[in-house]
Amino acid sequence: MEFENIDTIAAVATAPGRGGVGIVRVSGNKAKSIAEAVLGKVPEPRYAHYGPFYSAQGDVLDRGIALYFPNPNSFTGEDVLELQGHGGPVVLQWLLERVVELGARLAEPGEFSKQAFMNDKLDLAQAEAIADLIEASSAQAAKSALRSLQGDFSREVNALVEELIQLRLYVEAAIDFPEEEIDFLSDGKVAGQLEHILDRLHQVFASAQQGVLLREGMSVVILGRPNAGKSSLLNALSGKEIAIVTDIAGTTRDIVKEEINIDGMPLHILDTAGVREATDQVEQIGIERAWQAIDNADRVLVMLQAGESIHEEDQAILDKLPQSMPVTLVRNKIDLIGHEPMIECEQASGRTVIWLSAKHRQGLDLLRDHLKTEMGYAQTEEGVFMARKRHLDALQTALDYTRNGQQQLEMFAAGELLAEDLRLAQEALSEITGRFTSDDLLGRIFSSFCIGK
Ligand code: GDP
Numbered sequence: 125m126e127f128e129n130i131d132t133i134a135a136v137a138t139a140p141g142r143g144g145v146g147i148v149r150v151s152g153n154k155a156k157s158i159a160e161a162v163l164g165k166v167p168e169p170r171y172a173h174y175g176p177f178y179s180a181q182g183d184v185l186d187r188g189i190a191l192y193f194p195n196p197n198s199f200t201g202e203d204v205l206e207l208q209g210h211g212g213p214v215v216l217q218w219l220l221e222r223v224v225e226l227g228a229r230l231a232e233p234g235e236f237s238k239q240a241f242m243n244d245k246l247d248l249a250q251a252e253a254i255a256d257l258i259e260a261s262s263a264q265a266a267k268s269a270l271r272s273l274q275g276d277f278s279r280e281v282n283a284l285v286e287e288l289i290q291l292r293l294y295v296e297a298a299i300d301f302p303e304e305e306i307d308f309l310s311d312g313k314v315a316g317q318l319e320h321i322l323d324r325l326h327q328v329f330a331s332a333q334q335g336v337l338l339r340e341g342m343s344v345v346i347l348g349r350p351n352a353g354k355s356s357l358l359n360a361l362s363g364k365e366i367a368i369v370t371d372i373a374g375t376t377r378d379i380v381k382e383e384i385n386i387d388g389m390p391l392h393i394l395d396t397a398g399v400r401e402a403t404d405q406v407e408q409i410g411i412e413r414a415w416q417a418i419d420n421a422d423r424v425l426v427m428l429q430a431g432e433s434i435h436e437e438d439q440a441i442l443d444k445l446p447q448s449m450p451v452t453l454v455r456n457k458i459d460l461i462g463h464e465p466m467i468e469c470e471q472a473s474g475r476t477v478i479w480l481s482a483k484h485r486q487g488l489d490l491l492r493d494h495l496k497t498e499m500g501y502a503q504t505e506e507g508v509f510m511a512r513k514r515h516l517d518a519l520q521t522a523l524d525y526t527r528n529g530q531q532q533l534e535m536f537a538a539g540e541l542l543a544e545d546l547r548l549a550q551e552a553l554s555e556i557t558g559r560f561t562s563d564d565l566l567g568r569i570f571s572s573f574c575i576g577k
């Protein structure tokens with residue numbers, strides 16, 4: 125059944141700025157009449173129609189290609205019109221105004237994808253994968269987003285949901301025949317099936333965890349005096365001869381963030397230039413924000429020259445960190461003292477120490493492997509699909525309920541409680557693909573999309 129959106133929506137679907145081609149996308153039941161008005165005729169469905177785009181007065185606004193996809197065979201499942209014009213902001217604005225004049229309204233971010241979701245063209249995990257594909261910052265991330273978009277993740281989830289349902293029906297049938305309930309539950313089939321589902325959930329969880337890592341990456345705070353070699357290290361780690369590292373400094377005292385990636389795992393690096401001293405209120409606010417970011421980091425790197433001790437300013441920050449924050453010492457410039465690259469564990473503190481040379485690119489693999497290992501990044505491209513934190517949460521909830529159900533069975537032979545746990549596990553999983561979803565969640569997910577997608 126089609127989900128009827130009374131509005132016809134429109135947006136420029138190409139990136140802002142100038143480009144060879146710019147696309148205005150229209151979706152909804154007015155798309156056909158809009159096409160007729162703009163083109164002077166209804167274009168043949170799914171054919172490229174080349175010609176002028178007319179204004180209300182019959183002037184030519186642009187010339188380009190129009191594509192018309194009648195429902196339900198379109199991205200959104202509604203009638204869709206795409207006007208491919210010249211990719212300049214003025215022309216595209218004209219075209220957009222023209223279709224609005226003809227009864228469309230401006231689309232909200234992600235509204236086309238949301239419409240596609242509403243019309244069962246894709247499920248929620250696939251819709252999210254569209255945004256993740258667009259935002260992917262590495263080839264690995266893009267590949268796994270594509271895998272999710274094609275439904276690899278959803279298929280796993282759906283298969284699990286199906287198994288949970290089957291098992292629940294079996295258990296419920298047992299409950300309906302109380303005199304045989306115990307036999308039913310203890311014949312080994314239920315326990316075996318539970319074991320199997322738990323195995324599978326664990327596998328999907330591990331794979332999704334890799335996907336989340338590919339998407340969100342690792343966040344590291346780097347402490348170090350000027351000239352410690354922080355920029356050199358970033359350049360060296362980014363693996364490019366020419367630095368692609370950019371310092372994005374907001375205000376002078378804001379947090380400095382850089383992003384590189386290690387074998388596909390995004391590495392967000394916060395430079396702490398702004399956390400040292402505060403002399404006025406503006407600085408104070410900057411420092412507080414920096415601390416917030418630091419608190420959310422996965423690890424702190426202290427960079428110092430081989431043979432030196434930690435500077436008191438860096439030590440002061442280290443002292444303020446929560447106990448649980450992992451710290452790695454990087455002893456840079458080993459070439460100056462003729463030291464070999466090395467990784468060791470400092471006896472007293474238990475910290476990892478890595479001896480390397482950023483400039484001469486020695487010992488970098490030790491650091492790369494260390495960071496990947498600490499985050500559990502496997503870097504096997506096989507079967508990793510893009511996933512988000514909310515998916516992991518749902519999988520975790522499903523795991524918890526299933527484990528709980530297993531206990532109900534083993535300890536109390538409590539069929540009814542097991543059935544309820546299976547139902548809750550199934551519901552949690554269904555949130556991933558959006559079969560049970562609140563409007564609130566949908567709003568949050570789609571509002572982070574780009575306009576026109
Ligand atoms: P930052 O201020 O911490 O970002 O430090 P930079 O990366 O700008 O490096 C400061 C200076 O140290 C530069 O002249 C680098 O060439 C030099 N440097 C960085 N790493 C090494 C290294 O491993 N060995 C030597 N000899 N010099 C290095």
Ligand code: ZN
Pocket residue numbers: 354355356
């Ligand atoms: Zn620097």
